[in-house]
Amino acid sequence: DAGVIQSPRHEVTEMGQEVTLRCKPISGHNSLFWYRQTMMRGLELLIYFNNNVPIDDSGMPEDRFSAKMPNASFSTLKIQPSEPRDSAVYFCASSLGRGFSYEQYFGPGTRLTVT
Amino acid sequence: DQQVKQNSPSLSVQEGRISILNCDYTNSMFDYFLWYKKYPAEGPTFLISISSIKDKNEDGRFTVFLNKSAKHLSLHIVPSQPGDSAVYFCAARANAGGTSYGKLTFGQGTILTVHP
Numbered sequence: 001d002a003g004v005i006q007s008p009r010h011e012v013t014e015m016g017q018e019v020t021l022r023c024k025p026i027s028g029h030n031s032l033f034w035y036r037q038t039m040m041r042g043l044e045l046l047i048y049f050n051n052n053v054p055i056d057d058s059g060m061p062e063d064r065f066s067a068k069m070p071n072a073s074f075s076t077l078k079i080q081p082s083e084p085r086d087s088a089v090y091f092c093a094s095s096l097g098r099g100f101s102y103e104q105y106f107g108p109g110t111r112l113t114v115t
Numbered sequence: 116d117q118q119v120k121q122n123s124p125s126l127s128v129q130e131g132r133i134s135i136l137n138c139d140y141t142n143s144m145f146d147y148f149l150w151y152k153k154y155p156a157e158g159p160t161f162l163i164s165i166s167s168i169k170d171k172n173e174d175g176r177f178t179v180f181l182n183k184s185a186k187h188l189s190l191h192i193v194p195s196q197p198g199d200s201a202v203y204f205c206a207a208r209a210n211a212g213g214t215s216y217g218k219l220t221f222g223q224g225t226i227l228t229v230h231p
Contacts, residue, residue, distance in 0.1 A: 108158050
């Protein structure tokens with residue numbers, strides 16, 4: 001299996017632009033998570049999907065952030081408009097079953113820089 | 116409010132010596148604890164875990180200790196190897212039976228450097 005696939009790996013954009021991050025979970029996994037990593041706060045959960053349905057989006061910073069999962073093999077995280085403080089590494093992870101099983105498989109991340 | 120804290124941003128150790136990474140938590144509802152390891156340009160990978168009903172779990176060179184009364188856990192790596200150089204994240208999971216459905220809360224991470 002190819003593991004969790006994320007694209008792009010790096011994104012540099014100007015403040016105010018729309019940014020879309022993409023994730024393909026491991027085939028057969030039915031839970032998907034988006035995390036953000038910063039130096040100050042470490043890894044923070046942004047949103048959790050189970051069977052393509054958003055279960056918990058309490059970690060989404062504000063209305064500028066939105067996430068979708070139109071099918072079991074694809075999810076997007078969109079930031080519109082982007083701001084410099086959104087600069088971080090964004091990880092997608094997937095797992096089997098509902099909720100947080102012991103092993104979440106992480107993708108390589110997307111490093112976002114907003115200038 | 117940071118419920119899981121790793122107060123040491125970095126740790127430097129000589130090859131062959133013991134590495135001790137520490138983690139403190141504040142939420143008494145946490146019942147399961149995990150350590151993840153992350154290399155540059157890669158996502159975190161699961162390393163070792165411990166249930167709150169235990170105080171120690173060992174897997175090869177890696178041992179995790181849990182002190183519930185102190186709300187503290189630590190990861191010991193013996194002997195340390197240069198390939199262990201990575202960022203280590205501590206994570207905690209709340210009781211799955213509650214409304215939190217077992218959400219993982221991560222610490223900020225500790226950068227471990229093992230010198231040859």
